[in-house]
Amino acid sequence: MPSTTPAPGAPDDVRRIACTGAGVIGGGWAAHFLARGYDVTAWDPASDAERKLRRLVAAAWPALEQTGPAAGASPDRLTVAPTLAEAVADADFVQESAPEELELKRSLLAQLAAATRPGVVIASSTSGYPMTDMQTGAAGPDAACRMVVGHPFNPPYLIPLVEVVGGERTDPAAVEWAARFYGLAGKSVITMDRELPGFLANRLQEALWREALHMVASGEATVADIDASITEGPGLRWAFMGPCLTFALAGGEGGMAHMLDHFGPSLKSPWTRLAAPELDRALRDAMVDGCAAAAGGRTYADLVAERDQGVIDVLRATGRLGGPR
Known part of the structure; x- marks a missing residue:
């Protein structure tokens, strides 16, 4: 499709990242981006979100110190905003990590498109929803076209992989931009050329998981046997x-x-x-x-x-x- 997205800044010009949703995945993303030397603004509607987020970052930081954080990286560069609009107002990139509920993600992505500056790429941490299904609520020429999936693996601050793919309304330039940005941010990137429910790694994990459940249900193996069969x-x-x-x-x-x-x-x-x-x-x-x-x-x-x-x-x-x- 032709580009309808106002050109964002270059991926290597990103300075501030907004993390919307500050649970295990969103908080893990915040810790990763902080360790890579970015400023991070987070937002989550939960009343105790800031306390839990700062505790998660503090718990992750000793591990991140072993991985070689970027010059100037610090947990002190984390800000928690009281509203979504304030969180994304000056963001150069947005990582959405709301709970895995389709209507919630549709609504939140539409709000993010309306609140962010034109051209800012918005990535969803969804573990299975196609972006085509999530970007339906976005309105205007500069909305759905800059939404991509940026699917991480837990914990995002240690597991390198992120799977990147757009939806039917996503500008291919936004996918390319996001893949380039994640690479600069220290991730190992798989850029998918088509949508696939569950993406790549989760489909492979799910096949193994379902067979494991069949074995336990049928009395063919114990949980301990199944885990040992992989780890050993x-x-x-x-x-x-x-x-x-x-x-x-x-x-x-x-x-x-x-x-x-x-x-x-x-x-x-x-x-x-x-x-x-x-x-x-x-x-x-x-x-x-x-x-x-x-x-x-x-x-x-x-x-x-x-x-x-x-x-x-x-x-x-x-x-x-x-x-x-």
Whole structure:
């Protein structure tokens, strides 16, 4: 769609961020932005919001000091505004983190669009709602077009990932701007080219979670067994190498192509209650080509060495392996 958004300042010109909603996620965002050297103005309608927010930031700060805060970063750069309008009046960027209720988010985003300066990008921390569904209440040419999803993971001040995607009425320039800003703010950004309920990581988490619930409900495993099966198994690899490259290594030097040709028939086995897609040529090629791109020129031996060292590092860091730290 053509741009209808007044040009915001450059992402690296952002100085003040407004965090609307100051619960666990909104407060975590505030702590992250403070540690990156921004001024933060927060607002939350709860009567005890300021006390809880400052307590959350104080609790997070020792961990943030270990991650290397930016020059001049300080919890003292946090301001709590009495009204939403005051919170966003001079904000260069807005992070909305209200409770996960669709009508509430629609109303709040519309209010934010009306209260912010023209061109200021507004990001929602929603964990599953498409922006298309949330931006319906925004009116005027400079409203919905600057709304994006900026989905974090708890705690936002430590987990790097943020998923960025716009809605049907979002200007692509706003998505690009938000992705660039989050990168400058120290986040690891996935910019999605289409909306998907639950986005990427939550859909993968949800598949695992639902299978776990099935196992417990059917008496097939205990909660402790399920957690240990991840923390002592594939979770050690997932900390630094995702499931696709991990499975590619299962194919040896033949990589993902050999793995799919060898283990592809097991997709028809009842290993999960999820239905498997048809492993046709297009899907096979997409997986093989995707793994080759992800490997980035690293050989099978390179990847094995990287995996092995990563597992050792994780085991050592979590106190499950002896030897020097």
